[in-house]
Amino acid sequence: xxxxxxxxxxxxxxxxxxxxxxxxxxxxxxxxxxxxxxxxxxxxxxxxxxxxxxxxxxxxxxxxxxxxxxxxxxxxxxxxxxxxxxxxxxxxxxxxxxxxxxxxxxxxxxxxxxxxxxxxxxxxxxxxxxxxxxxxxxxxxxxxxxxxxxxxxxxxxxxxxxxxxxxxxxxxxxxxxxxxxxxxxxxxxxxxxxxxxxxxxxxxxxxxxxxxxxxxxxxxxxxxxxxxxxxxxxxxxxxxxxxxxxxxxxxxxxxxxxxxxxxxxxxxxxxxxxxxxxxxxxxxxxxxxxxxxxxxxxxxxxxxxxxxxxxxxxxxxxxxxxxxxxxxxxxxxxxxxxxxxxxxxxxxxxxxxxxxxxxxxxxxxxxxxxxxxxxxxxxxxxxxxxxxxxxxxxxxxxxxxxxxxxxxxxxxxxxxxxxxxxxxxxxxxxxxxxxxxxxxxxxxxxxxxxxxxxxxxxxxxxxxxxxxxxxxxxxxxxxxxxxxxxxx
Numbered sequence: 278x279x280x281x282x283x284x285x286x287x288x289x290x291x292x293x294x295x296x297x298x299x300x301x302x303x304x305x306x307x308x309x310x311x312x313x314x315x316x317x318x319x320x321x322x323x324x325x326x327x328x329x330x331x332x333x334x335x336x337x338x339x340x341x342x343x344x345x346x347x348x349x350x351x352x353x354x355x356x357x358x359x360x361x362x363x364x365x366x367x368x369x370x371x372x373x374x375x376x377x378x379x380x381x382x383x384x385x386x387x388x389x390x391x392x393x394x395x396x397x398x399x400x401x402x403x404x405x406x407x408x409x410x411x412x413x414x415x416x417x418x419x420x421x422x423x424x425x426x427x428x429x430x431x432x433x434x435x436x437x438x439x440x441x442x443x444x445x446x447x448x449x450x451x452x453x454x455x456x457x458x459x460x461x462x463x464x465x466x467x468x469x470x471x472x473x474x475x476x477x478x479x480x481x482x483x484x485x486x487x488x489x490x491x492x493x494x495x496x497x498x499x500x501x502x503x504x505x506x507x508x509x510x511x512x513x514x515x516x517x518x519x520x521x522x523x524x525x526x527x528x529x530x531x532x533x534x535x536x537x538x539x540x541x542x543x544x545x546x547x548x549x550x551x552x553x554x555x556x557x558x559x560x561x562x563x564x565x566x567x568x569x570x571x572x573x574x575x576x577x578x579x580x581x582x583x584x585x586x587x588x589x590x591x592x593x594x595x596x597x598x599x600x601x602x603x604x605x606x607x608x609x610x611x612x613x614x615x616x617x618x619x620x621x622x623x624x625x626x627x628x629x630x631x632x633x634x635x636x637x638x639x640x641x642x643x644x645x646x647x648x649x650x651x652x653x654x655x656x657x658x659x660x661x662x663x664x665x666x667x668x669x670x671x672x673x674x675x676x677x678x679x680x681x682x683x684x685x686x687x688x689x690x691x692x693x694x695x696x697x698x699x700x701x702x703x704x705x706x707x708x709x710x711x712x713x714x715x716x717x718x719x720x721x722x723x724x725x726x727x728x729x730x731x732x733x734x735x736x737x738x739x740x741x742x743x744x745x746x747x748x749x750x751x752x753x754x755x756x757x758x759x760x761x762x763x764x765x
Contacts, residue, residue, distance in 0.1 A: 280522045283356040286374065291360070291519050294376035296326045301335035301379050304546075306395050306460075308441050309406040310338035310348055315359055315375065316504040316529040318404060318465055322377040324551040331546040333399070337380040339391050341407075341441050345383060351525040352381040360515050360526040364637035371531075372519050384444060388437050395448030395460065401543035403448075404463040406500075407441055409651040410700055412468060432481055446481060446489075453488060461494045461541045467571055468655065496540040499562040501570065502533040503632060505640040530638050532628075536562035554619070561617040568610040569622075570629055572656040573602045576673070577633065578645035579680035583690050583751040589640040593633035601755050602630060605673040613663045647698040649681055650705060654725050662727075665734050672738040676758055678726075679742035680751070682719040685709035690750050701725075716740050 279288050286293045305322070307314060318336075325331035338357070340349050352359075357378040363371040384391045395403055405411070413422050422428070430436055431443030438444045445462065452459055507525060515526045536554040539545075549555040556562070580601070581592035592598050606626045614622070661674045685705040687695045697706055704722070711718035720739060721730045729735050745754040 278516060278522050279520055281355045281358050281360065281374065281524075283358065286358075289374065289519075289521060291372040291374060291521070293374040294323070294326065296329065296332065296376070298376050298379060300332055301326065301377070302333045302399060303337045303380060303394070303397075304331075304334040304399060305336045305402045305404055306339060306391075306400050307336050307378075307404045307406070308339045308341060308445075309408070309411070310340065310345075310352070310378065310381065311406060312504045312507060312527045312529075313500075313502065314338075314406045314465070315378070315527045316361060317500055317502050317533060317535065318406075319375055319377045320361060320533070321535065321548055321551050321553060322546060323373075323375045325546055325548070326377055328550070330550070334402075334546040335379040336377055337382060337394055337400075338378050339394075339444075340381070340383045341385070341439070341444070343385075346385075348525065349381055349383040352378065354524065357381055360519070360521055360523045362511075362515065362526060362528045363531045364528055364635070364639075365531055366631075366635045366637055368637050370514070370518060370637075372515070372521075374521075385439070388439065388444060391444055392438075392448045392451065395445065396451040396455070396457070398457050400460055402461050402463050402541070402545065403445055404465055405441065406465045408648065409466060409468055409655055410648060411441060412466070413440075413442070446485075449489060449493065450485065453485070458543055459489075459493045460543060461496065461545070463496055463498065463537075463541075465498055465500045467500075467567060467652075492542070494540050494542045496538040497559040497563060498538065499534070499536040499559055499566050501535070501566055502529050503635075503638055503640060504529040505638055506644055528638065530632060530635055532632055556618070561615050562620075564614055565617045565620065565622070565625070567656050568613060568660050569606050569626060571652065572610060572660060572674075572677075573606060573629060573633075574645045575649070575652060575657055575681070576602055576605050576677045578642050579677070579684040580751045580755060582642045582646055582695065583680065583684060583746070585689065585691055587642055588636075589642055589645065590634050590636040590638065592642060593630055594636075597752065597755050597759065599630050599634075600759060601673070602633075603627075604759070605677070609664055609669070609671060609674050610660055612667070612669055613660050643696075643698070646684065648700065649685075650699050650701040650725055653678065653681060658726060658729070661729065661735060665732055671735055672742075672761070673758060675735050675738040676742035676754065678720065679739050679746060680754075682709055682712065682743060683746040685719065686712070712743065716743055 279285050358374055358376055361373050361375050382391050413425050427440050431438045431440050438447050449459055511528050515521050515523050536556055536559050538559045539555045577592050586592045661671045664671045686709040689695055708719045708722055717730050720726045
């Protein structure tokens with residue numbers, strides 16, 4: 278068994294970095310070094326380095342949250358190396374050691390070190406995978422929430438910033454005062470746009486906010502690769518199959534996609550050379566992914582969990598569920614989308630079902646059910662609103678919301694308890710508990726749904742689906758919905 282670190286690379290039997298990592302210089306500071314970043318952006322940079330390029334675009338990872346301490350320990354003990362394993366539907370595993378991350382900083386231990394790393398002229402991009410909740414915007418209005426206690430603490434005179442945006446804003450302050458061109462802020466999360474930095478800066482200093490709005494670039498991007506949470510079984514398999522002792526490997530599907538707006542102030546790596554779609558307008562790609570892939574994950578997960586499924590591929594391989602997803606995508610999501618350059622949407626939708634059905638990945642339904650109060654308002658509610666405004670049907674979207682409301686009651690159809698993993702867990706459980714007396718209680722929460730509870734076009738199918746879920750269960754509910762349309 279070989280411990281994964283720089284000294285042992287020559288002893289490994291899997292592909293390892295062929296470039297000299299001692300020559301790699303940090304050009305990107307990245308917040309949120311989880312599985313997805315390491316399976317996606319870091320992988321693309323590693324591919325460039327394998328071609329002898331982008332050696333000045335090495336990555337310094339940054340952790341901000343308490344749980345990031347474990348990542349810091351893992352990364353520093355392994356010289357920031359990790360094993361990336363692509364799991365194919367056939368069951369084959371394709372491993373590679375990735376070396377593009379060359380430094381890791383944990384902000385709570387030394388925030389000034391993080392700020393100075395971003396203030397360094399060599400840093401030209403600050404990128405983010407901090408989840409939808411990390412942007413601190415209201416799920417319905419999209420406005421920056423300046424009442425958040427963490428934001429208020431950062432804004433206090435003389436405060437040492439603790440949030441991602443507080444740290445980045447302070448780094449921009451220092452670059453501005455030193456006459457250094459600002460870095461580009463590149464969001465790689467499932468949100469549209471990323472102008473919240475300017476709002477955060479404006480709260481601190483209106484003049485600074487104007488400078489940020491005028492000088493800092495915020496390219497949009499659409500990122501896609503299914504990357505489940507690393508399990509102990511994954512660690513054992515990496516050890517037994519490849520002889521590598523890796524405390525935090527990453528597993529993912531073979532598919533990967535990245536559409537990136539070409540909007541950078543201080544240059545960028547030549548990512549187009551390794552398959553990234555560098556485009557003028559990312560919005561069509563963003564909406565395609567949010568409303569087809571992401572919203573379909575939500576359409577799958579609550580019904581699937583209630584029915585007793587625990588792995589995503591098992592749900593997607595059930596034809597009843599697959600037809601429901603395709604019906605939603607075809608009849609309700611696609612009408613809200615503009616044409617996407619270079620993408621055949623019909624083929625894309627079928628490919629999504631194939632990807633969801635990949636048994637090699639073993640993604641969990643519980644992972645898809647997590648953070649629903651961030652995801653449903655961002656991914657599905659806009660579809661509902663657009664269709665209602667256009668006079669189109671929202672029966673299937675309403676049923677997905679109903680399935681979340683039923684799931685939030687905390688007990689599945691077999692009587693087993695459900696652990697609600699959500700930042701608003703107490704709120705959604707409380708509202709779900711009121712549904713017997715007031716069936717619309719869940720969707721009357723205007724923080725999540727706005728005024729949808731007043732829209733008959735939504736509430737009628739929502740109430741029908743919720744009643745069916747309570748009286749007949751998830752499969753019967755989907756069967757009834759299937760009878761109203763032609764199976765795909």
